[in-house]
Every structure is written in structure tokens, then in C-alpha cells.
Amino acid sequence: MNARTKMILGRMAQAIPVVMGVVVISFLLTRALPGDPAAYFAGPAADEASIAEIREALGLDKPLFQQFFLYVGDLARGDLGTSLTTGQTVMSDLAARLPASLELTLVALLLSCAIAIPLGVLAATRPGTWVDHLCRVLVTAGVSMPTFFTGIVLIYVFYYLAGLAPSPLGRLDFIYLSPPHVTGFYLIDAALAGDWETWFGALKQLILPATTLALFTLAPIARMTRAAMLSALSSDFIRTARAAGLGSRKVLYGYAFRNALLPVVTTLGMVFSFTLGANVLVEKVFAWPGIGSYAVEALVVSDYAAVQGFVLAMALLFVALNLVIDIAYALIDPRIGLN
């Protein structure tokens, strides 16, 4: 077993208590929510008896302790329960909605990095010039406009006025059928199926929401890149490298940028996790069937199973994400060993 496998296994072992804690806390927190799901889901015109019936069917009449052990037992069998709001099992909801959110967030982050990192580097190498000012304006505008506002403005301009964008009707226009489910990422699934028409259809639907999210996530990445590059460029090793007569390209990308990448990757991880949870407003505006709106709707009506399933899925995702970031650290900076 090499060092890397050991480290990965070690990190995964560390995640176990975290996940256990999340299970307990999410269970207790959902129960602490005000509201009575039985009364809510009994529907209009329900009487005491039918509410009691539903409470029994949901197992909510049992003591808290017993409910918890039943929940953990189900969890151990891989059963996350059934969501009342959607009428589906939480597992199938997550399987359908998590890829939708991940696809949107990842595309948005790629887009955002493709703009923010070069912009940050340029701004750092030419501080005080128009590039630096442009960077500042873009960043301020991006971060100060709420996503639902940017989303609606983009729809208004590119769909309503110009007619360039496709109907903001979710992941695919109604004329397409969703590609056969492999990963749940439409771009990947459509490509696997060789169905390029659907692939373009899915891509077209992604452009506006991804741009909306990208504008919002641009700010932290560009600012962090600029700051990290500035501090890297003013460090001793860069002066030494320059003094040694290395080419400016080598100095900039080989030494300064590589050192500046560490904080950028850290920020990326944070931005990613933040965006995944926070894109609920973008999901609403673009009718995107994602995980954020799912969680919010479940929370509003005290849909316990769905909220718990969401929290758990997010916890696992973050554990995985942190692992990936740690591995990325080790790849970027050899000084950070794998141990």
C-alpha cells in the first residue's frame, strides 16, 4: 500500500465520526423544527382522526429514541425513507437532483475559473492599470448583484428581448427527451449515447443559469487569485528567480502562479460547496430541478426524511470534496506531503 492510498484511507476513516455526528444532528434538528408534518400532509379538510392516522403511518407517534433507532436501522440498509413533498424515495430524489445541481455548479465554476483566474493574474501583474480596474468593477458587480436578480435580468435580455437564449424551462426544452440515465449529468449521458442533438439542447439550457452563477462566483476567485499572485510576486524567491535571469514567463507561471494556486484551490473548494447549497434562487428562476430548491421546499413543510437525506448527502459530498482538495494540495505543492 503506497503512501497515497494510506492517506486517502486515513482521511476516509476520519470522516466516519463526522458523518455519525451529522446523522444525529440532522435527526435532532429536523425534530426540533416547529410544525407538524402529519397535520400538513393530512391535506385540506382533514379531521383529528385522519391526522392521527397519518402520524402513525409516518411513525411520528413513537418516542424520539425509537424513531432514531428506526432511522439508523433504515440508514444502515441504505433506505433514506420517502419524501412526502415529492412522493418519491429520498434516494431517487437525490439521484435525480444532485447530478442536476452538480452539473450546473461545475459548469458555472469552470466558466468562472476560466474568466476569474486569468483576470486575477493579469490584474496582479499590472496593478493600477485598466485591467486591474476592470477586474475590480466586474468583481464588485458580480458579488453585489443577487443571483436571482442577475438570472431574471439575463432572461429578460437574452430570452425575452433578444430571443437568443432558449426557453428557461429547466434542464431540457420540452422537445427533447432526457438522455438514458447513466450518470445523471445530461452532458455526459447525451455524449455517451452519442445523441449530440440532445447534448446541444442541454448545453443551451445550461448557458444562462451557469453564467448567472459564474458571475456570482467570479468575485472570490478573482480576488483571491489577484491577492495570492501579488504576494507571490513580491516574495524573495521571485526576486531571486528574476535576479538569476529566468524568463518572465517561467517566473510568472512556473514559480509565482504555482505558489499562488494553493489559496485559490482552497477558495474554490469553499465556493463550490457554498454554491451548491446556495443556488436555490437560480434553480427557482430557471426551473432547474436541483437539490437546493428540493431542500428548501422540504424544510418549509417539515419533510423530515428529505431534509435528513439532503444533509447527509451534503456531508458526504463535503468529505469527498475536502479529500480531493487535500490531494490537489499535495500535487501542487510537494512540500505538503501526503502524510
Added chain:
Amino acid sequence: MTDTSRRTFLKLTGGTVGAAMLPFLKTMPAQAQSGGRIVVVSGQTINSLDLHRTGTNRASYQVAVNCYDRLVSFGTKDAPGGGLSYDYDVIEPELAESWTISDDGLTMTFKIKPDATFWDGRKVTAADVKWSFDRAVSAGGFPTVQMKAGGLVRPDQFEAVDDETFVITLDKPSKLTLPDLAVPVPFIINSEEAKANATEDDPWAMEYLHTTPAGSGAFKVVRWDQGQQPVYERNDTWVGGPLPSFEQVIVREVPSPATRRALVERGDVQMSFNIPNKDASELAEMDGVDVYSTPIENCIHCLCPNFNFEPFQDANVRKALAYAIPYEAIFQTAAYGRGAPMWGGEAEITDTAWPRKSPFMTDMTKAKEHMAASGFEVPLSISLGLADWMEPTALLMQEAFAEIGIKAEIEKIPGANWRSAALVEKRLPLHLENFGGWLNTPDYYFFWAYKHGHLFNSSNYLNEEIEQLVDSTLHIPMDDPAYAPNIKRMFEIAFEDLPRIPLWQPALNVAMNGASGYEFWFHRQLDVRPLTTATT
């Protein structure tokens, strides 16, 4: 070894890609037939294809309406505010060809259309009707409560005499029974298909029908992506009514009202169902978009003072509230003038029209007269789930009540708590409420909203005369000599005691662009069957 596994791997992936390519349908099948499809957007999401299931939400009732048949249906009339509406006074056949009611009103005999078939081709029989009705009265929860409203409570009331004859036996005659058979709940299921998929734990096939409807209705669900869309396809062998004009109907769920508005304005979707009042009033001014705002029958937005809260036990204080409310400002701000005002009516009650205007109007002098007692503080509760109309209403009321010495603090309650707090525990001292009855008679409204202990009587109102009047009027026919006097007396008491202060009758708004034929229904869900293209 490695070679074999690589080969297996290649085979495997090749297999998957091949299989994935098999249904090489890039687009929806009906795309070729232009005009054969309508796309509707709605802000609501469907959570089940079976209305009888526990936890099925209101939006899902559309599946029961469009995909299943009932024995009977309501007629059609012109709606106030344009478009069409269902007609409560006319009962039409759907699956039943004809029916007779015995002279004592206790036995109803239905003849089922001989050519009616389920989607799988099997003939609809009385046994299917019996099984479906047994299911509705046994499922518990809302379906059972709704069946009970029509006097349908036990399976032994239903009998399949032969394949085409179905008999209902009632414990007492009621004018509500026949209309109650036309509401979405008593829909007729293919019982053979359901029973084949039932289990010991699930004798009513709730799990199966939850995702797989089995009916005889005008449309089949060919696709259901939860949280995104149901796709309906026409059943060409439908005999329940005139064959719908559209072959395919897609109901896309778009949560943001702004997005829905952009879509319908551009004409990329033909209909936006249940739009906000503000959009309705603005879209109505635009060319190309037709807006229908139908006042919802038997539904009134009310302010409810709770009799458990000491100051509201004084009738004068309740009247002071009724005189202090700035009705017109609220109607314009919260409803954008959509719906019907429910204030400033005649003092004398001469007919049984309902909903009717209360005799109250904004009059601060009278309000202050009635409010001789010293002021008090009270929370004014609203539901966050209904904040679009409740919040502006509450703000304007807060301002007006302050003038007569009532300091109202606005309390916003999340959706999940609202039902428990307002309706089940009935603990909110002053709150807004919007009950609407499916069966369109005033006594039915009073039964739910004025009788003590009943769910929508969130004011804890108790009046012996109302109790007795409602009980004696609820089931008698509307042409009974006692009916009109009883109803008028109920109105008098309601306006004197004011457990519910009427504000306005809300409207259901629908915008259409390139389609017509919209019909309003009391259940406030979309009936896609009568829709047609705008040109025809």
C-alpha cells in the same frame, strides 16, 4: 487475466452504449404533428398520480381530473370575468350513461356506458366502480372526508348489480350526494389492474397507482418527471365526453412567476396556470395574451377574530374591526382588483346569493363608536405560504387598527405550522383565512367554517342556532320551502356575530397565448380536456 478483463470491460461498455442508443428518440414522438401539443407552465409541483394516497398535494388532483373518469361531471357555463366555468347546477354524464334516484332519495342507480373501456382495452364494469368507491371511503384522510360530505361512508353502501348497473344506498337523502360524485375524489380505477399489483400490506395498490395511473380518462400519463413535468397523451377511445383537441399536453413546473410570465408573453408556452394577481392585471393590458380571472366560487378571504381571545368576545369589538378595515385599499393592493369585493352590501338580506357582500364598509367614526373600550394588543397572524395576499392585507389592517386603539403585531407563521396553529389548534387570536368549499352551496360553507369544532372554524365560534340551522339545511334540496329562510337566517347571524369578516372573493388567474377553451373548476386545478388552439 488482464486481457480477459479488459475484453469483458470493453464488451460491457459497448453493451451499455448500445443499449443506451436503442431508444434513439431524440425528440418527443408527437413533435411532427404541429398543433397537436400544448405546453402549460405552472408553479405547482405534482407529488403523486393517485389522489387517494396519503400526502398527495392539491396540484396532483389534476391527474385525477384529466386521466380518470367519474360517474358524472358538471356542466359548462360562461364565467364571470370571461372564459368558461363549470356549472354546479347541471350534472352531466361522464362514465354513467344515465341514472335514476328513488322517490325517497335513498337509492341511486347508475347505468354505465356500455362502450366505456379502460386504457388496456378492458370494459369498465360496475365492479370497478364499486372497488374505486370502496377505496375512496377506506383510504382515510382527505378522500374519505370528502366522500363523507356526500353521505358516502361505508363500502356496503355500494353495490355492483351487474356489469353495467351500479347502485348507491344512502342512509339519508342529501342534495350533496350527486354533486359529490362529480368532484375529483370518486374517480374510477381499473380494479383488475390495481388488484394485480396490490400486496397484502397494500390492498388498495397505493404504491402502484402512485406512479402508474390505470383509468379510462381522456388522457394517459406517458411520462412523469417529478419536479419537472407530467406529459399527457390523449386516449382516443375516450367516451366520457367530446374528444380533446390536443394529442399531447405537457405541464412544465416553473417555480418563478417572472420566468412563467416571460414564457407566456413570448408565446413559447401556450398557457400559464394560476398566475399572481399583479401579472394578471398587467398581462390583461397586453395584446396577444388572454387573461381569465375567475372569482373562485364559494371561497372568501376573511379576517377571523378568535372567540377564545377575551376582547373579541365582545360583538362591538368585532364590528369595530369590520368598520376599520380599509377594504378598497386592500383589494387594490393585495388583489390588484382581481376577484370580487365582499363589503358594502345591502343591510337587508333578501336572497340566498353566495358569496355575498357583508353590510360593512370602511367607516372610522363607526369603528371608533363600537370601540368604546380601551385598546389592546393582539398578534395578527398570517401564513408565510400565502404571504402574497396576506402580507399586504395585514400591513394595511395593522395601520387602520392602530387608529382605533388596537395594536396589532404581525406574526408570520411558516407553512408547515400554519395548518396546526390556525385550523387544528385554533389558537391564533386574530388571523387571515381563506376557506373555499368544493360543493357550491352556502350551507356547505357554513358547515365547514361556522360550525363549532369544524376544521375551518378557526375563530372557535359557537352559536346554537347556527349549529341547528346548518344541520337541518345541509342535506335538504335547494327547492325545499325551508331552504331559503334557513339560509337567510344564517347570513343574518353571520353578519351580526362576525366570526369571519369577509374581505373579498379571490380570483384564479390564467394567461393564455395561442390557445383557448379554458374552463374554471372549483378544485382550482387545470382541466386540459377542453383546451383548443386559438384559431379553431
